[in-house]
Amino acid sequence: MASLMSDTAAHSDALGYSFSKSIPNPTSHSSGPRQHSFYPYTDNGGSTLGITGSTFAILAGDTRSTSGYNINTRHAPKVFRIGADDPSSRIVLSVVGFAADGNALKERLDTIVKMYRYQHGKAMSVKACAQRLSTILYSKRFFPYYVHAILGGMDEDGKGALYSYDPVGSYEREQCRAAGAAASLIMPFLDNQVNYKNQHVPGSGEGHALQQRQVTDLSQDTVQGLVRDAFTSAVERHIEVGDGLQMMIITKEGVQEIFEPLKRD
Template structure:
């Protein structure tokens, strides 16, 4: 073995770049949020990287994981969405986009995108919807979800505060959370503030997108930077 070459690589190009995403759906709104820190191990690559991607006027995707794969996935979905628009003369609905994302991930299941996604927006009836995914396309519609390195810290808080009905219950129940838009917004901010105190891969800034009947609105909140 050559001098200076380690026997085992200490870094893989598919190593997680960290980050946390959260989405909450209400009766007439959806909130999608993600932090802006992009890191590799103990190194912060940038403090201002957006993990949110607007797919349409009613759908926003938040992604954590290996960001090169995330960007490739975003480009793929953007091209498919544009093709749908030119063919049908209208943008794809949020539930339709959710199915497209599932199909796209499943198509790559034997060499999957190292990407963990949450899709949020408004359905065809104007109700908030959140879809959560694993790496190979399995998904479900829920009232709230979180993905990424801080998910284990944030999910118990969401479960405690929101207690959304399971979509697997019969007869079907409403999955949207009962909170007002402002109450849900405050919970999102609190969960990220808590996660940044205990998890080094989440921090620097919080990018929030609120989707409602008036369109898409963005907010930004500073988080802990060390």
Template sequence: MKKEHASFNPYDNNGGTCVAIAGADYCVIAADTRMSSGYNILTRDYSKVCKLADKCLLASSGFQADVKALQKVLGARHLIYQHQHNKQMSCPAMAQLLSNTLYYKRFFPYYAFNVLGGLDDEGKGVVYTYDAVGSYEKVGYSSQGSGSTLIMPFLDNQLKSPSPLLLPPQDAVTPLSEAEAVDLVKTTFVSAAERDIYTGDKLEIVILNADGIRREYMDLRKD
């Protein structure tokens, strides 16, 4: 099957796709391992998921030099926080720090599109999705990157997230079990890899729950 691509893609420089799903007691964050520039694959084994704290993970697509710079800034500020408070940041606090960091650079922004996920203080899964200048939203699931336009309609169809305008506010976490969420992530990436030339090679899935962090890998299309 021939893959489709646009003549211009804002994720063209290094590309990639990431997905996060929050559950009642877990969070799943996944990203492909392909890093490309245009039609050139720079590497087929590059992790786009970064551990910021024991209960907080960041997945980023976009220009990977800016992503690394952003991760370095977050790591330094988190280290300062630990020295001052003798504890790690919570996931909601890290979400606000990421928003502030991106907004500080809004006039010359990091070319990075982020999904942050983890567990809150009650052990419930949380996902935050961002634009390039720091606007963010707490959601039950999200996708960023070149394959997000293919993945988000599918996730909307499968998970049927309640509107944030509903009153009283609805819980954002998805009703899936951890195993079902992992299977859904695998399905979305297999589908996206068929149509998006910047997504492929291998899928890295990081599962965060009360027991800690574990990783799973699955092969995707390599062409």
């Protein structure tokens, strides 16, 4: 028995198996035990964005799911209707990052919205849902959902509402926001075309005397065109974005879902 245990120990030492936290020189067999670690997250690529107008909100995302240079699937939606069983619900959630966490977060929020409907006899407002989503994310702050979430809907005044989040629940209401792998490509485009950054009134002066162009609400057709342009440009420059474009248009009449093709290479 003692001989068997000593043989097993010698074999494990030769393979370098250990649960100790010291880190040896990997080229030396006599430098001591090795550290074994577990990292539960991965980035499954893709991008999402949201833009609001005076009477609508649009959330969109591509449908490609990746792991490194591998494409897991070409049809993995990242935009979901919350409380879809209730015809009066006007809330949509987009999640991008770690797909498993995104699906778990979507299911948890969907359950809460449905329970609210059954308990109170009315649909949860997008403002209340935004606060509840923040609470959900903050409650997991020590082992957070590895996602960038964007929540959209119609507020009490009938205007489009958009809320963006970090992984631990900090959030703010915005007119537009991009997230995911191509966010650094899409967000400057939205800043210019939606928030009118670096746009000035022609003939208003020179240098510091130039007047900033005032932000105005865009029409629904204009915003849909901007969404298509943003993703068409992103797929040309980013390998983790492509295959299909999923767009959800939220109005007082309901939620309309549109799928359009993107580049597949």
